[in-house]
Amino acid sequence: xxRQWIALAAGLSIAGGAHAVDAANALxxxxxxxxxxxxxxxxxxxxxxxxxxxxxxxxxxxxxxxLQNKVKRGGAHxxxxxxxxxxxLASDEDIKVLVDWILTLQK
Numbered sequence: 059x060x061r062q063w064i065a066l067a068a069g070l071s072i073a074g075g076a077h078a079v080d081a082a083n084a085l086x087x088x089x090x091x092x093x094x095x096x097x098x099x100x101x102x103x104x105x106x107x108x109x110x111x112x113x114x115x116x117x118x119x120x121x122x123x124x125l126q127n128k129v130k131r132g133g134a135h136x137x138x139x140x141x142x143x144x145x146x147l148a149s150d151e152d153i154k155v156l157v158d159w160i161l162t163l164q165k
Contacts, residue, residue: 084159091148093156099163106137112163125157126150 088094096104115121130153132144145153
C-alpha cells in the first residue's frame, strides 16, 4: 500500500505540475490524520475509495463544503452501515486541503 501512495504522489508530481505540492501535502495530511486507515484512492477499504467520492460529488458545486463538514463532524449511512467518526483533531485548513485534493480524483 505504501508503494501505491508513493507512486500516486510521483505520478501527480509529474502530471500535475503546479498541483504537485498540493498532492504531496494532501498525502502527508492523509497519513497524519489516519485517513489511510479506512480509505484508499482506488478501492474501498472500510470507507469508500477517494476516487468514488470524487465521482459521486463531481456535479455538486457545494461538494467541498459538504465533504469538509462530513470529515469534521463524521457521518453515517451515505456509503454503508459503518459510520465515519468525526475528525476533531484535524484543523479546518488540513481538512480543506484533503477534501479539495480528493475532489481532483474524478478521472
